[in-house]
Amino acid sequence: MALALPADVRPADAMVPVPYRVVGRARETADTVTLSLEPVGSPIVTPAPGQFNMLYAFGVGEVPISISGIDAGQRVRHTVRAVGAVSQELCAAEAGAMVGVRGPFGTDWGIDSAAGGDVIVIAGGIGLAPLRPVVHELLRNRRRFRRVTVLVGARSPEELVFRGEVASWQASARITVRTTVDYATAAWKGDVGVVPTLIERVTIDPEVTTVMICGPEVMLRFTAAEVLGRGVAAERVRVSMERNVQCGVGRCGHCQLGPVLICLHGPVFPWSRVGPLLARREL
C-alpha cells in the first residue's frame, strides 16, 4: 500500500470535479442509497477497491464517499447515507441528476497481497460499501484465495445494506457469509449479536489470514482486538478509516490522525499503523 499520492492523480487535476450523471439509484435502507454514476465527458482514473471519491453536490458542498462498485466500463457506484446537508442532497439525486466527482484518492485494500491465503472480510453497517468491490474481486478470482469469509453486522435486518446481494453470496456457497444484527424477530434467519462475536466462530489460520475491516472506529477497535486475540498479526489486519476528509489530497490537514493523513496515507491502513493511534485520547 503506497503512502504517496498516486502518480496518475496530479494535484491540479485532483481539485477539479469531473461531471458525472446519475444513471441509477437503488435504495438500500431508509437513509441510504446507492448511486450509479457515469461520466459525461472524460472519466476519472479507474479506482481500486478501497479508494474513495469526493462527490460534489452542486451548490451544496462536497463529501468523501467510498466506492461501492467498480463496473465494467466507466461506471462507478457510491453508497451514501444521508447524515448531513451534502449527503442528503446526494441521496435525493434522481437518475439524470449531475454530480461532481474528484478522485480516486487514497490507498486500496491490497487484495493481491492476500492471494494464496485466507481472507476474512468484516463489515459493520454501511462499512460494507467499500468492502463490496473486495468481495466482487474475491469471487471473480476465487481460485487465487483459500478460505474466504465475509462477516456483516448491522443494527437490524432493515439496516443491512446490499441485502439481496449478500443473500446471493450466501446462496452461492463459494464463500462463507454470516450476517448478524443486534436484535431481530423470529423471521430473521441470520445471527444475533455484534459482529466481533462472530470471530470466535470462524476458522482462522493466523499465519496465512488477511483480515479487512470497515465500520465505525469503535467497531474497528473491538473487531481488531478479537482478530488479534486469535493470533493474526497486526500487519495482516487492514482497516478503512474515516475522519474529516475535505481536500482529499493531503493538503488541508483536516483528516490528520497524529502522524498520518487519512485521505493521503489511508483510508486503508494496516492495524499496526493506526491501532496505537486510535487508543490515544488526544487524537
Next chain:
Amino acid sequence: MKTIAELLAEQTFFQGLDQGSLDFVAGCGRNVHYSAGDRILTQGEPAHTFYLLRSGSVALSFYVPGRGGVIIDTLDGGDVLGWSWLFEPYKWQFDAEARADVAAVAFDGVCLRNKCDSDAQLGYLLVQRFAKVMLARLQSVRMRMLDIYGPGTPS
C-alpha cells in the same frame, strides 16, 4: 460411539479439566437432540439443566408484549446454553428455540450443584468457566449499548 466424557474433552468450555473432573461432570450429562423449531427453554420455568451445544443453532429470545419474541442472541456448536440453574431462583430468564437441528449434552443442574457443593475445587473451576461465558456475553451487550454501527460509520 463416544462417551459423554470424550465429547466434553473436545469442547473448549471444558478444556483444562482433569480426567477425574471430566468424568465427574459427565456423570450428570446425557445426549439430547432437538429438531429445528423445538422449544428448549421457556422463560419463567424452573431451570435445572444446562446444555453444551455440540452442533446446530439456538435462538435466545425474550417475549415482549406487543412485539412478540425478540431474539437477543444466537448460539452455535461449542456454546453453553443456560446458567440460571446456578443461581436462585433457578428459573429461566429467556426462551430458547432450536433454529436448526441441535445435538447437545444436557446436564442435570441439581446433580452438578450438589457435586460442586461437595467438591469446592470442581465448583470453582466450573464457575470460572461460566464466568468467562458471562463476561463475553456482557461485553457483547456493552458493544450493543455503544451502538457500534452508529454515527461515524464510513459512508
